[in-house]
Amino acid sequence: MQLESFVQLFVNSNLLTGPLPKDVGRLKHVVVLSVENNRLNGNIPEAIGDCLYMEELYLGGNAFDGVIPDIRNLRALTHLNLSNNNLSGNVPEYLANFSTLENLDLSGNNFEGVVPTKGVFQHSGNRNLCGGIPELKLKPCPRNVVSRTRRHSSNKKKIFIGVGIGSSVGTIGSGFA
Known part of the structure; x- marks a missing residue:
């Protein structure tokens, strides 16, 4: 994390272990950070919210736990993937206020509580889905689909x-x- 001028950092599928370094926030100019499909664990460092130019953050497929850190300062964020970790707690309401957020994947975690209903949560882009559990309130599927x-x-x-x-x-x- 000593190279503060990184713009893109991809270290996917490398079997990296341990926590994500706490000084990740020193990557002030990083636009894309992708550490998907490793064996990283522990909490996602709060300092990740200091990467002010970040547009894409991919942390899926690890063993991160705890809550989603405060990343509300990442105003340019367009893609956020936190899927398939062990994250818990509530889905932060402020994620609904990201006007730039186009793609959000929180699946495969242990979140609880109410899911926000505004912003990216309002338009799932899955209008053709049907069936599923009643809580999803999807239209029923025709029998001959x-x-x-x-x-x-x-x-x-x-x-x-x-x-x-x-x-x-x-x-x-x-x-x-």
């Missing part, structure tokens, strides 16, 4: 089978000629 992916993959299978049969017949036919 076949996902686009499954339909698309079914068409691919038909094409591959057709091409395979055609090639086999062509090869066999030329062998008899």
